[in-house]
Amino acid sequence: MDIERIINAIDDYLEIKRQKITTPVEINPYLEAKGLLNDSQSRPGLPIRKILRKGQIPHAYQIGVNWQIPNSKKILRNPKPVLNSNSNKETKTEKAISTDGHKLTPIGELIVNLIKNKYNKKPPCFYEYKPEWLLSNPSTQLLENRPELSRLYSELTENQYSLKERFNELTEKNIKQRQSFDLWIGEPFNFAIEFDEKQHFNQFRKITLGFYDKIDIKFPIRVYMELNDGIEIKPGKSGFTRLKSVDPLFPAMLEGEEQDNRIRQRAFRDFLKDLLPIENGFNPTLRIPYQMTNKKIKDFTETEIRNVEKYINENGLV
Template identity: 75%
Template sequence: MADIEKIIKAIDEFLERQHQQITTPVEINPFLEAKGLLNDSASRPGLPIRKILRKGQIKHAFQIGVNWQIPHSGKTLRTLKPIPNTNSEKEKIPEKTISASRHKLAPIGDLIVKLIEQKYNKKPSCFYEYKPDWLLSNPSEQIIENCSELSELYGELTENKFSLKEKFAELTIKKLKQKQSFDIWIGEPFNFAVEFDEKQHFNQFRKITFDFYDKIDIKFPIRFYKELNNEIEIKPGKSGFTKLKSNDPLFPEMLEGEKQDNRIRQRAFRDFLKDLLPIENGFNPTLRIPYQVTNKTIRDFTETELKNVENYIKDNELI
């Protein structure tokens, strides 16, 4: 277990040596590794210290946009000059965001905001169908290079018939820019997504993805999710539930005949991306709520169903 006091002391030492006011995870983690305090990640530089920061264990650290900043522990923010961030994710409502009054998950969003306010004495903003620029439907070339598990997972989902790097080369510019949306986004200073997983998110392909979460921070009980996916098998079909209606180079039709299951494979892959991309972009892990918690109700929740959600969040320490 990391010794937080020694880590903070080492960060202060680094800043004093370098005559700097602030350092970043990528810059400081190699120094901490050299001092034998916290090994860095070869594939994701700075990830180990970012995990500590996300847990709030270095209380004087802060974020500007998506970027973590670590000042000297003896200085206050008022003495520091903010570092301009040209790539910050400004908290704003995207054009296609649905208002809370019209969204079926508003009761759950309101509940989560209430729980956060009770625990932290801060009321965050709450957006629905939130589409940040970085939440892409397909992984970027950089993410594929940095996250080897992504290619391994893709291989499993496509029965090792295709290579993710090779198929990525077939994506058009339009496909590369295509974005997903989160069901709910909890804003500053907490910055995390909430996904309410309905029937289509439980199947044999989603089950495969849970073997690839070892290096990803999560905010849902993965064992429970494995159990929920354990005995559900969706068979190929002709509907949009199982078969893609438009071409996706990453998930072409793999079966003979009209019945296909490429939409299910694609959905499982994109669910994994929704858990991976927030972490890669400096945000907190995605909180997932399975619809089994609300007795498979997906709208017009009763007080009992909302209490179930509250108990699920508290029992699993998700906030």
């Protein structure tokens, strides 16, 4: 199988169709017609998905479970700062790093390159990665293996609830509900990357940081303690603070419409995102606070990406 010819054929298809991206179901028949890769009759797009899962088309990425394949020749990386001028003064302004993909693509590409330079192996990078084991709620087995979860839950709910008792209120849908990682670095490194935005820094997240003594981590706990220190998000009516649907583990605890159960829930689930990879035999989650990109959550400049690189290198995270 000639991967280079397959990539070139995909590029040709996108240029013919004047599209920015294609998908496995769309492109596999074209590749079969070119004599490069037969499609599956029962599961259209499966052959190219297998190639994607192996990371053999490194510029492709996932949004949720859906693969997106852009033109390999039109991926722009790390443009240099440009000089802008007007009638009054001349100032240096950096353009955002251009990408047709996920907003965190520049960070994903940075980490892939750091790994490649250090280990001489380029891993695949997946976006909005949703593995079957990344559950939104702990399983009975996890509760048995990690008694600290019950203690943490009690602190998050001000000792008003017992995790084991509330667990019995979970529906089948609750039990099967999954989370997603912002990014996932694949074989052979196997670790998640979480880019923590404003809503992940607050009084409840700070509580969880006191429960990492028995968990391998890939972020500087001291830095995260400082970033959460003194930050209090107050109850509100928005989806950032108040749950819009019922969660048996985090019921409304306050009188009135203004609630903070979404904040408590988010802090608990962040802890699970750090715990579950370890429990399932993978490497620790790498966390990057948005303060490293000057509190920007997209359209990063080269300087902001270099700040992320410095944070990763200084803390020995790769």
